[in-house]
Amino acid sequence: MIIKHLYLKILFAFLGILLINMLLTIGLFMMTAGRSYKSCIDRQNIAKLKIFKVMAQKELDRHKDLPAEENPDFVALLNTCTKIFGIKLWLSEPGGSIIWQSFEGPVDFLSDKNYRQVNHDDGIIVYHYMLQWQEYYAVIPINYRNQGLHIHLSLNTGKAKRYKGLFFIGLIVIGITATLMLIPMISYITRRINRLNQSALEFAGGNLSVRTNIKGDDEIAKLGDTFNRMADRLERLISNSKELTANVSHELRSPLARLRVSKELIMDKLEQKGASDDAIMRLLNNMESDIGDLDTLIEEALALSKINYQESALTPETFRFSEFIKSMMAPYHPLLSSKDLTLDLDIKDFGKARQDKALIKSVLSNLMDNAIKYSPPGNSIHVCAGTVSPKGLEFSVTNTCAPMRQEDLDRLFNPFFRIPGQKASGTGLGLAIAKKQILRCQGTIRAEHNGREICLAVYIP
Structure with a gap:
């Protein structure tokens, strides 16, 4: 089955990881703390078994003339241990036949069990069950009438089983609690992704003004910001187109x-x-x-x-700005003479600049072409170059121009805008191209009119 919803994928992945962690926790507990716990219990039990062996041997030695199963003090000791500790006891001869037992029913404790036999001091044998920790079985050898008897001891307590059940129940409760705590977080993540998806669908459907509002500093919020920037860019490109x-x-x-x-x-x-x-x-x-x-x-x-x-990357190079502008102005002299215009240069040598030389040339050419085209004959064009460092490049082109309204001045850099009343031929794209190029290098261009002249000032950091 293929899970399509991210909500369920995250939930099932968490449950799988939680289950694996629970199994590893149980295995680690059994390999470390469980073994240590069993080892500690074994040491305590062996000490008790040794004491019990000494007590049993002492009671048997008091009545050597009586059979062990008829020895009142020995049988009383076994019955007392049975009642106090809740254990099962029986006594067997060397051949294995049972001569006394503290309970009714058959004696069969090892035939269907997986166990590990461990021999201890004084001949005491303990059988460790592999799967059921709550069961305990031991054999204690004693001497009586020059023959060996064996006291068998079996303990089966429900407490260990209850503790084990409580341990597993606790793990399950922890898992359920963690899952319930995770569900709101998963819902929060998927809800934000669905919101972003809905915005993308609306944008693809033609609603170019749609934007997503995903707050935060995580990856989904960053993806939302990227979507908004992409939408702004596409809307601007489509609008420009x-x-x-x-x-x-x-x-x-x-x-x-x-x-x-x-x-x-x-x-x-x-x-x-x-x-x-x-x-x-x-x-x-x-x-x-x-x-x-x-x-x-x-x-x-x-x-x-x-x-x-297709905004290409800028290719900055180092050059002397003042010499660059002077060399650019030289080819304009014939055109200026043909239109009866003069060129006034105010250029100071402020050292070397590092900018995209081709871009600066294109911007300055557009400004000069625009000034020559719209300047009346008999006037002058003023080119001024400012500082190079530390602010950046500053230069301006000023030419005579008829008075302009402020709204026309604000629209001067719009594509195909033509000043009302102008008869000079032109496309109205030169200044728009210049502004686009200046914005590419994070610069600014502004137009100011003093009533007689218009000044186009450029700043490039």
């Missing part, structure tokens, strides 16, 4: 619509007589521009998706 799909679909409509219109216009121009090549070229250039916008949008959307779904 839905948002990305919706926004990409929306953004792709505009360039596709323009491409469709350009295609129709080209077809119309081709059908018209005397259509100039310049008009067709302008339409083709517009189409090329739209295709470029689509290509940029897809590339940035894929980059954002890669950050959300």
